[in-house]
Amino acid sequence: MSALLRLSGVTAYYGAIQALKGVDLEVNPGEIVTLIGANGAGKSTLMMTICGNPRARDGQITYDGQDITAQPTHAIMRQGIAQSPEGRRIFPRMSVHENLLMGAHGHPPSEAEATMQEVFALFPRLLERLSQRGGTLSGGEQQMLAIGRALMSRPRLLLLDEPSLGLAPLVVRHIFSAIRELNRRTGLTVLLVEQNAYQALRLAHRGYVLVNGAITMAGPGAELLARPEIRAAYLEGGH
Amino acid sequence: MAYALQQLINGVTLGMIYGLIAVGYTMVYGIIGMINFAHGDIFMVGAFLSLIALTGLAALGISSVPLALAITLVFAAGLAALYGWTVERVAYRPLRGSFRLAPLISAIGMSIVLQNFVQVSQGARVKPMAALIPGGMPLMRDGTFTVQLSWMQIAIVITTLVMLAAFTWLVTRTPLGRAMRACEQDLKMAGLLGIDTDRTISLTFVIGAALAAVAGLLFLLYYGVIDFFIGFVAGVKAFTAAVLGGIGSLPGAVLGGLAIGLIETFWSAYFSVQYKDVASFSILVLVLIFMPTGILGRADVEKV
Numbered sequence: 001m002s003a004l005l006r007l008s009g010v011t012a013y014y015g016a017i018q019a020l021k022g023v024d025l026e027v028n029p030g031e032i033v034t035l036i037g038a039n040g041a042g043k044s045t046l047m048m049t050i051c052g053n054p055r056a057r058d059g060q061i062t063y064d065g066q067d068i069t070a071q072p073t074h075a076i077m078r079q080g081i082a083q084s085p086e087g088r089r090i091f092p093r094m095s096v097h098e099n100l101l102m103g104a105h106g107h108p109p110s111e112a113e114a115t116m117q118e119v120f121a122l123f124p125r126l127l128e129r130l131s132q133r134g135g136t137l138s139g140g141e142q143q144m145l146a147i148g149r150a151l152m153s154r155p156r157l158l159l160l161d162e163p164s165l166g167l168a169p170l171v172v173r174h175i176f177s178a179i180r181e182l183n184r185r186t187g188l189t190v191l192l193v194e195q196n197a198y199q200a201l202r203l204a205h206r207g208y209v210l211v212n213g214a215i216t217m218a219g220p221g222a223e224l225l226a227r228p229e230i231r232a233a234y235l236e237g238g239h
Numbered sequence: 240m241a242y243a244l245q246q247l248i249n250g251v252t253l254g255m256i257y258g259l260i261a262v263g264y265t266m267v268y269g270i271i272g273m274i275n276f277a278h279g280d281i282f283m284v285g286a287f288l289s290l291i292a293l294t295g296l297a298a299l300g301i302s303s304v305p306l307a308l309a310i311t312l313v314f315a316a317g318l319a320a321l322y323g324w325t326v327e328r329v330a331y332r333p334l335r336g337s338f339r340l341a342p343l344i345s346a347i348g349m350s351i352v353l354q355n356f357v358q359v360s361q362g363a364r365v366k367p368m369a370a371l372i373p374g375g376m377p378l379m380r381d382g383t384f385t386v387q388l389s390w391m392q393i394a395i396v397i398t399t400l401v402m403l404a405a406f407t408w409l410v411t412r413t414p415l416g417r418a419m420r421a422c423e424q425d426l427k428m429a430g431l432l433g434i435d436t437d438r439t440i441s442l443t444f445v446i447g448a449a450l451a452a453v454a455g456l457l458f459l460l461y462y463g464v465i466d467f468f469i470g471f472v473a474g475v476k477a478f479t480a481a482v483l484g485g486i487g488s489l490p491g492a493v494l495g496g497l498a499i500g501l502i503e504t505f506w507s508a509y510f511s512v513q514y515k516d517v518a519s520f521s522i523l524v525l526v527l528i529f530m531p532t533g534i535l536g537r538a539d540v541e542k543v
Contacts, residue, residue, distance in 0.1 A: 051431055077433040089428040091421055102421050105414065105432050153433065 002065065004029045004157055004189050005050070009059035012042075012049040019045040021213040022059065027157065032183050032190040034200040034221065036234055037210035043193040044086040046210065047161050050191075051083055052076050063157070078106065082155035086162055086193075088146040092135030096126055099134050099145055103152025112152065119148040122178050140171035147175065151182075157189045158182075164196045172196070176203055197234035201225045209234075241381030246508045247501070252392045252461065254500025255399035259454035260477035261484065261492035262406065263447030269423040269487040270443050271335070273342045277326050277349035278451060279474015280357075283467065284322055285452025286459045287357055288315040290366055293459075304371055308456075315456050316449040322353075323448025324441055332437065350470070357467040365466045368459060395457045402453055403493060406446070410489065419443060423487075472516075476503075479523045485536025494534055498522075 003026040012020040019042045027033045037043050049056050052073040061069045068076050077083075082103070091099050100119065104112035120127040123144040129137060137145060143163055150158055160179065164172040176199055182188045194200035201207050201221040209217040209230065217224065224230050260282050267275045292311040301307050330349045334341045375389030410416035421429040422439045430436045458473070459465050476499055484495025499519050506518035526533065 053427065053430060072435075073430040074433050074435045077431060083431050085428065085431060089425050089431075091424045091428070093424055094417075094420065098417060102417060102429075102432050102434075105418060105421075105434055149432070 003027060003062075004064060005191065006062045007046075007050070007059065010046075010049060010056045010061060011058045012045055012054050012056050014045070014054065019213055020049060020056075023210070023213070023215055025208055025215065027189060027191050029156075029189055030183070030187045031206060032179070032192060032204045034192040034194055034204035034207045035210055036194055036197040036200055036207060038233075039195070041210045042213040043210055044161055045213075047083060047085070047159050047191070047193055050076075050159060051081065077153070080153075080156040081159065082150035082153045082157070083159040084143075084146040084150040084161060084163065085159075086165075088142045090134035090137065090142045090145055090149075092133065094134055095131050096129045096134060096137070096145055097131060099149050100126070100152050103149035105153075107153065111154075115152050115154055119151055122151075122182070123148055140167050140175075143167060143171070143175060147178070155188070157191065160190060160192045162193055162195060164194060164199065172199065179203065197230070198225070201230075241379050241384050241386050242508070243505075244379065245384075245386045246504050248386070248388055248392060250501035250504035251497060252395050252500070253504060254480075254497035255396055256454050256457050256461070256496075257473070257477045257480045257499050258493040258496025259399055259402060259450050259457070260473060261480040261496045262403070262489060263451050264478050264481040265484070265486055265489060265492040266419075266443050266447050268481070270419065270440055271331075271342075271426075273331070274346065274478065275326075275331075275444075275447075276343070276346040276474070277330075277353060278447065279472075279477065280350045280353035280470035281319055281323055281326070281448045282451040282455045282458070282473055282477075283465070283470030284353060284357060285315050285319040285448075285455025286465045286469065287361055287366075287455075287467075288318050288452065289456040289459050290368060290465065293368065293371070308371070312453060312456060315452040319452030319455070320445040320449040323444040323451075326353075327441055327444040332440075350474075354467050354470065361467065363467060365464050367464050370463055371460055391461055395461060398453065398457060402450060406450065407489065409446075415439075415442065476516075476519065479519060483523055483526055483533055485533030487537065488533070488535040491533055491535035498534075 005027040007023050007025040010020055010023045011018060023046060035043055035046065048054065050061060052071055056069050060067060063079060063081060091102065094102070100116055101112060104115060125141055126144055126148055129141060134142070134145065147160065147163065163175050179190060180203060183190055192200055192204060201224050204221040207219065207221050207224045208215050209224070260279065263278045264275065267273065289311050292314045293307060296307045296310060326349050330345045331342045334345055372391045372394055375387050377385045378388050379386040410419060418429065418434050418439050421432070421434060422436055426436055458469070477496065480495035480499045481492045482495070483498055484491025484493070502522055503515045503519050507515045
């Protein structure tokens with residue numbers, strides 16, 4: 001099976017600081033792959049580098065067999081990749097409805113309406129908040145909106161950056177089960193970045209561990225969960 | 240009373256022109272957080288383009304004033320838009336991601352370039368133009384004083400309102416407007432949603448420049464004289480209007496424009512013409528001290 005997304009030897013810098021030190025990673029079609037690691041390991045940088053912002057300095061990123069390493073962000077995102085980024089980045093002075101429409105930028109309005117109904121089926125809360133401004137939503141609602149907005153472009157690959165951050169356990173469970181359902185039902189491929197390693201590894205088919213900008217471990221989710229060094233580094237002290 | 244009414248009419252007319260220019264400042268500030276100091280000079284270029292078009296059309300024998308004005312409007316707005324696009328492409332885009340002051344300095348440079356270009360190519364002398372829309376209607380008589388509402392003033396107010404309505408519709412109701420607002424609120428996220436942010440920024444400059452050119456045409460028709468330096472004073476006033484209204488806010492820009500127009504007119508009428516700019520800018524200072532975000536500004540804008 002050929003990978004939907006493949007990173008080989010990718011490095012990235014923020015100014016003079018090297019954030020990624022030669023990352024190799026693969027995501028196959030229909031998979032949920034998780035990337036776990038401590039704060040500052042470079043997880044979010046990796047997600048943004050896939051989207052071309054910052055651009056990878058060395059190495060290659062291919063998506064669906066095409067080299068996207070040097071493409072501008074908007075061109076990459078129009079090929080079926082969507083990201084729900086770190087910090088959610090909801091447009092604060094736009095309504096929930098407009099935020100969702102932004103996700104379908106460049107798609108015909110009739111298609112956007114249909115997709116929006118699917119998003120509402122997944123997150124009914126968004127329908128209740130439709131005309132409310134994005135900035136006034138609760139954290140959990142904002143996260144649902146960020147994921148919903150990403151789904152509006154009908155992506156093949158969804159990049160999810162820390163969807164559980166700062167949310168109540170019940171909301172986290174709801175969001176994770178939504179991701180699982182999407183993956184099962186539509187075959188959506190997901191690359192999930194998480195600090196909540198336990199939940200993420202249980203959800204994912206495979207996982208990678210990122211330490212200081214480099215992949216140190218990889219394997220099936222259940223296998224990583226069982227490793228003592230993972231338990232010690234990422235799981236002790238509560239799930 | 241009649242005198243005050245007359246000043247009100249004059250002030251609103253002037254304020255509308257300031258408002259049209261201020262929209263360009265506030266839009267560009269909103270989207271990339273820079274003050275486009277060359278914007279006033281785009282307004283000046285728009286006034287010159289209008290003069291050239293009107294002179295040319297007269298030479299061609301087009302005697303219908305509405306037709307000539309319509310052609311001039313399209314011509315001036317179109318070419319000024321090209322100027323706006325070029326300025327952004329040449330002087331600002333290469334500096335994006337550079338340190339904060341770089342595009343600001345570059346903007347001042349572009350302002351000087353445009354002024355000198357027009358000064359050299361059109362001459363430094365004041366260019367007069369005969370009134371195209373003369374006359375008006377008397378509104379009220381008070382002793383020897385008659386309140387006049389000129390057709391020109393009506394034309395200016397109507398044109399401005401139509402432009403602002405069209406622009407508001409564009410920003411609030413169309414996908415392009417939504418993309419512009421998305422870039423304004425979170426440029427990085429807009430890119431992640433597949434929006435070509437560079438193109439959206441370019442379009443912002445293009446639209447702002449077109450509005451400034453319309454203001455240039457109105458200014459030319461209203462005052463009948465222009466020179467290469469009008470962009471500086473009008474630009475600073477319109478910038479003040481944008482800050483007064485709350486920079487980043489579109490209704491604020493129009494409101495600020497009206498405020499500056501009225502302050503200036505009333506001050507000139509009741510106190511002294513020489514000190515009218517002092518009055519406008521003193522009010523700006525007071526507003527900034529007591530309402531740092533302007534009349535309609537948001538407290539969360541912290542880009543500069």
